[in-house]
Amino acid sequence: MNIINVKNSTLKVPEIALGCMRISDMTQNDLNKLITTSLDNGINFFDHADIYGGGKSEEIFGKTIKELKVKREDIMIQSKAGIRDGFFDFSKEHIINSVDKILKRLNTDYLDCFLLHRPDTLMEPAEVADAFDSLEKSGKVKYFGVSNQNPMQIELLKRYVNQDLLFNQLQLSLKRTGMIDAGLNVNMKVDSSVNHDGYVLDYCRLNNITIQAWSPFQYGFFEGVFLNNQKFPELNSVIDRLAEKYSVTNSAIAVSWILRHPARIQTIIGTTNPKRVEDMSKAADFTLTREEWYELYRSAGNVLP
Template sequence: MLKTLPLNARGIPASRIALGCMGLGGGWDHEPLTAENIRQGHDAVEAALSIGINFFDHADIYTRGKAEKVFGQIFKDRPRLREEIIIQSKCGIRLIEPGDTSNTFDISGEHILRSVDGTLSRLGTEYLDILLLHRPDPLMDPEEIAEALRQLKKAGKVRHFGVSNMSASQIRLLQHYCDEPFIVNQLHMSLAQISWLDAMVSVNREPWKDITFPEGTVEYCRMENIQLQAWGPLAQGSFSGRSLEGQPENIVQTAALVSSLAEQKNTTPEAIVLSWLMTHPAAIQPVIGTVNPKRIAACAGADKVGLSRKEWYELYISSRGEKLP
């Protein structure tokens, strides 16, 4: 039985699945938006709404701000929509620019405040429902971050806060200084990205040393009522139609198993892949990254598939590529 989302328990009426908006706005360049970019945005939003999705995930860097600009135009075209949906965005990554050698991370107070103002301007809204700190910054000062979040909350610019790609210890450090609770942690989790499970089943075993997923993070989020969100939950289509040429045997076999289960249950491979995540008792909220209306529609009913314990383990072990101890 699927658990209630921790967001719902906090009074935030979030849909079981969220739509990630990274694919909106065209290329990751400085080219202006086109009419086609806006049309694509409308089509993606309409497809999401049609299957009950009311939660939309952004980041200030997505297509260099153009994804948020697309939504800004959608809000202009559909002014009532803003109050009907939940908007989450993220900040904390500085994209590589000419002369740079890499992206860098920045969750300084100054950068957070400036980023939120930019996001609100591009979206054409006065507030974010949720702001996530996108990546852990080795130079982060938790007291400085706390003050920035306090200012955003007081100004009514952000209603709730969370993090992305952070461990339990990193969240605890920030929470020690911040008055507002962190209510989301968005992590890379999918049937292809299973280190979060391997970290659990490999305790006190030799493979433990090779697992980088931080121990205790999933458990901590469950105990603290922090919504676990999964980015990349469809595994870039590896189990739902993408070419498997050159893929390892475990991925090929798992794709075949997903297809077989989808046929047995009269549903789509996408729904099976999402259902596998959503069956976990942590009440994980998948953030699907596709903006293709047909693929969005294929995710409908994932929360009603009903995988058995046996089927869930068959998928996990197949993806893992080796038996459990």
């Protein structure tokens, strides 16, 4: 597994992380196999959020790590908070209380990373700064970041917080390429030229923020998986040809397309199938050529200017 040296920190994270949103309904035995397979394949970074499974995902994960006798220093745990029932809440009180509950469910003393989960338009950045300072001083959180935030929202936070914002978690896949499209269609009067996110990809690269790509196999917003989907015959034909060339599965090709980008994007896979974890981990073993990357991009329905 290739390692990403996260800028402005001593963190060294694997290119592929395991997303834990769907583990809440797994049996203890099945989750044991999933975590063991992940670790065996160099995936020791685990992404959580307090809303995943209503907190059950964190709880069962904590039990699994204890049962497997995994040393805490051998893994990295990230969690997120800020989404509540029908609204967002970045108040100091909610952030601190959320982290305390997260740590209790995970049965750990600290989080390696804590992210603000989606933007809160009612955010008071000074409150966030106070919360971050308190969490850092207490040793409950080592590093901080955000999710689904645009450059100006991050700039607003950076004016107040004392910590570097190391991560921005954003949706990216072969069929969800908005952060790439506008940069390729500069000075064009086409739909793909519309800038929806403030050139967040370039901004993160310029500001040493590591992007974490979530839902790497989805098209649209949780509309479904594009792999083996009859709606996308050209894309799957190219994926399957490249999978045969590199002797990997189609899911590994989809992940490798993200990893090929020079932004050094960390990809979060959300499978609960140990075999698929093993298959996807092979995406780090090869590098798509420039021609192959663009062929995949075009086959997904994108037109180059």
